[in-house]
Amino acid sequence: MLRVCKGWQSTLQMSRTLLSANLHTSSPAAVLQLKMPSLSPTMAEGTIVKWLKNEGEKVEAGDVVCDIQTDKAVVSMEVDDEGVLAKIIIPADSGSVKVGELIALVAEEGEDWKEVAAAPQSGAAGKSNTVAPTTSGEPVMTGGSVPGISLNMPSLSPTMSEGTIVKWYKAEGDQIGAGDLLCDIQTDKAVVSMEADDEGILAKILVAEGSSGIPVGTAIALTVEEGQDWKDVAIPAAGGIPAPAKQQASAPAPSATPAPTPVSAHHEFVHPAQTGPATALLLSQYNIEPSKISGSGPKGNIVKSDVLNYISANNLTAQVQQVALPQAAGKSQAQETAKPKMIKPRSGYTDTDLTTMRKVIAKRLTDSKQTAPHGYSSATACIDSVSKLRQEYIKSGFKVSINDFVIKAVATALLYVPEMNLNIVKDEPVQMPTIDVSVAVATEAGLITPIIKDAANKAVQQISGEVKELAGRARENKLKLNEFQGGTFTISNLGMFGITEFTAIINSPQAAILAVGGGRMVINPDTMKPETVMTSTLSFDRRYIDEALAADFMTVFRTLMERPELLGAGFLPSVRTDRSAAQIQ
Structure with missing residues (x-):
């Protein structure tokens, strides 16, 4: 069973409102409305399987209140604020509930939850609070x-x-x-x-x-x-949503069977000239070859309805379950653009509002640090050989960086130590068959991690071109969904900022991240000659990766950085040390 913080989360629809017109009290009570969230790309409705909190029971931020059956799996729903569960509007096993429908009320701390529970609710559970109802219950x-x-x-x-x-x-x-x-x-x-x-x-x-x-x-x-x-x-009127004369193309009927364990997080994203973003996302999620579908759009392009019809006709289920944390809801500010809002308080100091991206990052990293016991392993490699090889690339017209070699070396090291190439799904490690390296890129709104897919099978110059192109679009907020969601291993490099060594927090649902420092000049104690070295620190999830396995990975990575000719030599078993043989000797 997934928790909301580890499943596909479109929105946790929790809103705060004063129900002064609906309560039999002289003063309004502050109430939080819990609505059926959208928990998968194709979810249109869900079923409440079980309530884990009772009416009158206190809830705190992060508490699981109920389990919801989506079209993919059973997912747990959390709350983001403290209060008391005042009224359960949709009991367990009451059948399908549309996304956005009211399912429960939470009285804020200090309020009389019994007043909230006793108050008549204007509109059925299925009515959106943004609709201005008439006496007949229809939108104005x-x-x-x-x-x-x-x-x-x-x-x-x-x-x-x-x-x-x-x-x-x-x-x-x-x-x-x-x-x-x-x-x-x-x-x-x-x-x-x-x-x-x-x-x-x-x-x-x-x-x-x-x-x-x-x-x-x-x-x-x-x-x-x-x-x-x-x-x-x-x-x-008044923000009401009309009853549509014709429904938009909907997803296939929900299945009561949970989705299978993902077998891959790597899918090709069809060219944007052939499909739009929503269509391409469905193709990626269901692992459908575009050539199998006849397009009904302009110039024979494949449109969303074509894909939905194909999914329904072939009774397909999504092959990939993205694992990401939700944005905290209930207290959300207006959607920020890249530059955060500046507020000048009376104190003379300047406060800067967090962008939505930074709020999401903070929640993801907090969850990662609290959930995954972090282990650390560092290695220092001489990068003189890489630097010389880089100059040869530059002379040949390829402006590659040391970081491009780091990406190639990490991807190659994962070939030698595939036990590190993990995603954590339902608290279980899933070894991924493709190596997709996420690279941390700093933007004005916060860090984002575009992905170099199948990095182990790409040349350094190809990796270099993709990194430049993805990083440029990341800073312009123009990445496609599949270009920053997923990935099997992350690299964070602060060497260009003069940082020699640091540690990073694991990028969930991955199991490890490599923090790369900058090169520095030292004197080799054996040769008494100067050389340039680089220190990298691996943060790994100690639940699934032990120190010995982390050491294997870091040893291979250091070998590849010190002997870059091995990066294009194919798989050589001698590169990874036989640990048992070494112990016997």
């Missing part, structure tokens, strides 16, 4: 009479709970086709384009460019079918 609509199709803020990353509309590519009245780009959306990680799934006309833009803090699932635009009067579209 204004304007025309043509029912529109709602385009909602999508979930574009595992930790995304809200987004910012960066740019609209279509104007009201424009005709749209399946696969057309509608707008760019800033997530907590990158700027991602949203595509249309069906043909129609963009009738009304509900959220303007630059609008931030838009929760996942909120209506951002309305479309109508061709032939309908788009100017006469019915517009939701």
Whole structure:
């Protein structure tokens, strides 16, 4: 069973509101609303399997309140604030509940939870609190009479709970086709384009460019079918979401059988000219070859509905379960852009708001440090030979760096010590069949780790080109989802900043990270000649990797850095020392 903090997490929908109109008290009570979260890319509804807290029971940040059956697995839902579970609105085994529906109320600490439990709730559990209900329970609509199709803020990353509309590519009245780009959306990680799934006309833009803090699932635009009067579209009042005349293409029916243990975290991402981001994500998640699907989009392009139909027809299940931590919800600020907001308090000091990315990083690293007992192993290698080889590359027109050799050496070392190439899934180590090296890149919003896929089978100059290209787009927040999610091992290099040695925190769900320092000149005590050395420190999850295995990896890594000619020599068994033979001698 997964916990929410270790499963695909689109959003943990917890909102704070004052229910002054709905409580039989003279003063309003502060209440937290727990809603059915989106826990997988294809999840449209879930079933509450079991409540782990009872009404009247105190809950604290991080407590598991219930288990939810998604279309992939049973996942535990955590709370992010303290309080008392006042009312369970959806009991266990009550059937399917749509994402975003209210499932429970939590009274904030100090409030009378019995008042909250006794208060009548306006609207059924299935009604969104953003909808302004009439006496009949239907959303209040204004304007025309043509029912529109709602385009909602999508979930574009595992930790995304809200987004910012960066740019609209279509104007009201424009005709749209399946696969057309509608707008760019800033997530907590990158700027991602949203595509249309069906043909129609963009009738009304509900959220303007630059609008931030838009929760996942909120209506951002309305479309109508061709032939309908788009100017006469019915517009939701007070933030209400209209009942769509036609549903967007939905995911295949949920299966009660949990997803199989992932066998690989490496999938090719089809070229963006052939598909849009949402389509490519589905192809990646379900490990589908694009050539197997006939495209119905413009110029024969594959669109999302084509993939969904193929998944449904072949009864496929997702092959990869991304393991990432959610963003803390309930107290989220407006979605930050790359530059954080500056606040000048009366004290004269300047406070800087954390970007959403930095909040996510803080939560991930805290969880990693608390969950994984970190072990450490350091090795110092002479890099004179690598430096000479690098000069030969430069003379040949390839501007490679020492870090490019480090990536190649790490990937090659993982070939020799595959026991280190792990992802931790459901608290179990899963050895990954491909070597995908994550490389930490600093951006204004925080660190992000683009991935060099299948790094062991790539030449140094190829790695160099990919690193430059990915790092450039990372700093512009333009990475695609598959370019920074996943990975089997991480490298963090601070040598260029003058740091000679440091330790790093493991990048969950991986089992190890290598912290690389800069080169420094020392005198070799044997030859009494100067040489340049570099110290690297491995942080590893002691639950699954012991000191001896870590030493094997670091020994191989040091050998490869000191003898770079071995990087292209193929697999040589002598490179990894036979530990048992060494002990006998």
